[in-house]
Amino acid sequence: MTGIRRLPAFVLALLMLVPMQAVQAREMVSIARPDVNLRTGPGTRHEVIWILGRGYPLEVLARKGQWLQVRDFESDEGWVHRSLTDRTPHVVVKAKVANIRSAPGTRSRIVGKASYGEVLRTLARRGDWIRIRSESGRVGWVARRLAWGW
Secondary structure, three states: OOOOOOOOHHHHHHHHHOOHHHHOOOOEEEEOOOOEEEEOOOOOOOOEEEEEOOOOEEEEEEEEOOEEEEEOOOOOEEEEEHHHEEOOOEEEEOOOEEEEEOOOOOOOOEEEEEEOOOEEEEEEEEOOEEEEEOOOOOEEEEEHHHEEEO
16 A cells, blocks of 8 residues: 555544534525415425414425425424525524624623514624624624524
């Protein structure tokens, strides 16, 4: 094996620990209309599981024609027609309550609160913070660990 360099066993073991999902960026979409049906399968003949509101963020798992298999922040899965989604970034609050702050940091003034399941428009990201706009129009910063989406 002259000329062939072997990786040490511990390096190979570490590489095996890195999940493939971490290597690949997840594809996200958000709901583009006020009331969109999330279905059990890819087609209008499939049962409606949930009705999702505008901005609701979803992770794309698979595609079948014009249908997207998606997952939400609670790991619920279903199908939605691609034309009813867009790439406008949103997050959903996954904590019981999330403080909306005037600037990115826990010492910044609290300017509002968002509740579990509330959808917020993503305006910017800075480190562990997301600048958001609520449905009521309030703009501020939320800790990334309190929200799901992009």
